[in-house]
Amino acid sequence: MELTSGPPWRAGAESLAAHRQRLGGLPSTAGPALIAELDESRLLGRGGAGFLTGRKWRAVAERANGGAMVLVNGAEGEPLSAKDRSLLTARPHLVIDGALLAARAVAAQDVLFYVGRDHHAALLALRRALAERPTDTAERVRVIEAPARYVAGEETAAVHFVTAGDARPLATPPRPFERGIGGRPTLVQNVETLARAALVARGRHGDTGLVTLSGAVHRSGVQEIAFESTLGEVVAATGAGVPSPAQAVLLGGYFGAWVAPDDVWALPLDPHSLRARGLAFGCGVVHLLAADACGVEATSRIMARLASESARQCGPCLFGLSAIAAASHRLATRAPEASDLERLHRWSGQLSGRGACKHPDGAVGLLRSALDLFAPDFAAHQRRRCVGAVAELGVA
Amino acid sequence: MGRTLAIDRIRCDGHGLCAELVPERITLDDWGFPIIAGGAVPIELLDNVRRAVDACPVLALRLRAEAGALVSRSATAPRPGA
Numbered sequence: 001m002e003l004t005s006g007p008p009w010r011a012g013a014e015s016l017a018a019h020r021q022r023l024g025g026l027p028s029t030a031g032p033a034l035i036a037e038l039d040e041s042r043l044l045g046r047g048g049a050g051f052l053t054g055r056k057w058r059a060v061a062e063r064a065n066g067g068a069m070v071l072v073n074g075a076e077g078e079p080l081s082a083k084d085r086s087l088l089t090a091r092p093h094l095v096i097d098g099a100l101l102a103a104r105a106v107a108a109q110d111v112l113f114y115v116g117r118d119h120h121a122a123l124l125a126l127r128r129a130l131a132e133r134p135t136d137t138a139e140r141v142r143v144i145e146a147p148a149r150y151v152a153g154e155e156t157a158a159v160h161f162v163t164a165g166d167a168r169p170l171a172t173p174p175r176p177f178e179r180g181i182g183g184r185p186t187l188v189q190n191v192e193t194l195a196r197a198a199l200v201a202r203g204r205h206g207d208t209g210l211v212t213l214s215g216a217v218h219r220s221g222v223q224e225i226a227f228e229s230t231l232g233e234v235v236a237a238t239g240a241g242v243p244s245p246a247q248a249v250l251l252g253g254y255f256g257a258w259v260a261p262d263d264v265w266a267l268p269l270d271p272h273s274l275r276a277r278g279l280a281f282g283c284g285v286v287h288l289l290a291a292d293a294c295g296v297e298a299t300s301r302i303m304a305r306l307a308s309e310s311a312r313q314c315g316p317c318l319f320g321l322s323a324i325a326a327a328s329h330r331l332a333t334r335a336p337e338a339s340d341l342e343r344l345h346r347w348s349g350q351l352s353g354r355g356a357c358k359h360p361d362g363a364v365g366l367l368r369s370a371l372d373l374f375a376p377d378f379a380a381h382q383r384r385r386c387v388g389a390v391a392e393l394g395v396a
Numbered sequence: 397m398g399r400t401l402a403i404d405r406i407r408c409d410g411h412g413l414c415a416e417l418v419p420e421r422i423t424l425d426d427w428g429f430p431i432i433a434g435g436a437v438p439i440e441l442l443d444n445v446r447r448a449v450d451a452c453p454v455l456a457l458r459l460r461a462e463a464g465a466l467v468s469r470s471a472t473a474p475r476p477g478a
Contacts, residue, residue, distance in 0.1 A: 171404045314405040315429035323426070350425055356405045 002208045003195055004224040009090035013125040016132040019093035026097055027201040031061065031105040034201055041200045046209065047073055047153070047190030048253065048283045050271050053197060056187065059177045060106040063185040068108040071162065071181065072099045074115040074122065074191040075146035075153030078253045079305065080285040083210035084191045086222040088115065088122035091195060092129035098194025100137065101201050106187050109140055114158050117145035150254075150309035154357050155188040157311070168311040169357035190283075209284055211269070213238060216246050216290040227270030231261075231286065234269060248289040248373055252282025254302050255362025257369035258295070261288075295374035296381045299367065300325075300332035306363040316354040320347055321363055328367075331381045341382040344371060398436030398462040401445055407456035414448040414457060421445070436462055 006022050007014060014022075029037070038054030045051045060068055072095065076084040088095055099111050115123050123145065130138055144162060146152045152167040159180045161167040180186025189197075192210055199205045207227045211234065214220040218239025225234050231249065248258045257279060267273055271281040289298055307325035312318045324347055327340040348367045351360040371378060380387040401421065410428040420441055421433045437445050437459075449457040 171406050315408060315410045315427055316405070316425060319427035319429070320425070347426070350431065354405065354425075354429070354431070 002206050002224050003087060003091060003094065003192070003199075003210065006091075009086060009222075011090075013090060013092055013129060016093055016129065019091075023094075023199075023202060023204070026100060029101075029201055031107065034101055034105045034197075035061065037200055038197060041205050043193065043196055043200055043205065044271055045190055046192035046196070046283065048078075048255070050275075050281060053189070053193055056177065056189070057102060057105045060185045060187040063178060064107045065185075066107055066109075068106040068185045068187065069181050070099055070103045070106065070108045070111045071155075071158055071176075071186055071188045072111065072113045072191055072194060073153060073155070073158060073188055074113060074119070074126075075158060076116050076119065076283075077146075077148070077150040077153045077309075078255075078283050078285060079150075080214055080250070080253060080287050081212045081283045083212050083222045083284055085116065085119040085122040087192055087195060087210065088119070089125045092125045093132075094195040094198050095126075095191045096129060096133065096137075096141075097198035097201075098189075098191075098196070099141075101197060102187055102189060102194060103140070106185070108187070111141045112162060112181070113141065113143045114146050114153075114162070115143065116148055116152075118148045150306070151311050151357065151359055154359075156357065158188055159186055168313055169359075171356045207270070209270070209281070211284040211286050213286050213288075215250075215288040216244065216293075217288055225269060228268050230266050231269055232265040234286070235288070244291050246288035247291045247293070248295055248298075250285065250287035250289065252280045253285040253362075254306055254366060255358070256280060256282045256285060257365060258289075258299070258373045259369070260373060294332070294377065294386055295370060296328075296377045296386070297332045299370040299374065300328035302366060303328040303363065306359070306366075310359060311357070314355040314360075316351050317360040320351045320354075320360060323347060324363070324367060331378065334381055334384045334386065336382055336384070341378055344378075399442060399445070400435065400460050400462055401432055401437055401449075402458045402460050403430065403432060404456045404458070407454045409454050409456075411453050413451045413453070417448040417451060418444045422448070 035054050035057050043053040045053055074084050074088055103111050130141055147167045151157050151169055154169045155176050156170040157167045159176050160170050162181050176186040176188050208224050209227060210222055211225055212222050217235055246261050249261055250258055274281050303325045307321035310317045310321050327343050330336045331340050348364045351364045376387055412424055412428055414430055415422040415424045422430045425431055449459055
């Protein structure tokens, strides 16, 4: 049983009646048994961190004392990801079921849906779906529109926004599972994870994941993949192969990594196989860089975006990412300063773990993978040349 | 029991007094923000580290027991979440 089972997603939101007819009503399993089922399924979180879901629910349940809260995270600030909004638009009742089950498991009365304010179709589908539910459900639930910022989906930023209207991450500890909204233990869980939990509770969980394909593919968009599928198989499924061979694959998100296609084309796209190779599934972003594109330019654009999305609370992130973006841009436009490439190498080793959240870590992780994979391109750009397929004479 | 030096990265404004007081453990990056050596603070440096905790103008430093429990924080620092 998969998230894409049932009517096609492009047909719009599945109604409550159709949802119940297809999948049955909300399971009546008690909280501890729900957590045990999640443990056995080994369901991993799908927001990006890939944490064991059962363990996360237990951590909140143990601290709950009746005052816990559930925050359903549909902020999806990652530019290359569309899976969460697509899922909410097509299967809002699965997500609502998952949220209610989570609330039961952690003995939470209040459930908050935190959905990106630009995700209009998802917000509409969610609100309509909640209106189909009985009043006692609707009374426990609030829909909050998340700011359209990259870090707004970080769990402490989400908590901070709900508590104080400020979507900037907080220093940790404490993490939300200990002290979150209004100081209460808060389960912050991604919408896809909750939808899958709702299937696990019905004994209907398969080994699949949602990915968002983009870049040099015939048809970009959200796909559900079996985890045993390889990247090559997933890309082939979008059409008759790729328009031209990709020179690089961005895996995970802007906080992920560039990898060589040869290294991953035959690799199963599941979190465990990727982790064994030092890669991360992240939030399921798979972006192919065309053979005739420039890896330095593509990386420079990502660095600029990540720098602009800094919450600007911590010096190393604010100044470090800004400096990285500036040097990347100079390199990309082949007008670098003499030590720009050397600076990128130095700064990429200096920023991890030095912000309140993992934003700088994600940025330098991406940068380090770029400096590695596109080493010849960066070296050429430092000499004011480009060795991309569209090779040109350098400008003196 | 060992002590570790923890920093609130949001409070830190890069004043740099900590690096002056404990250069053996703290250096400054290109923008004046502290890079703090990890692990337990050597006993012979504990006095200077405590001075750094007290001297930080924005109360960003904390001394923790190795298991993570708080040992010392400037008394006027507001509690997190308050």
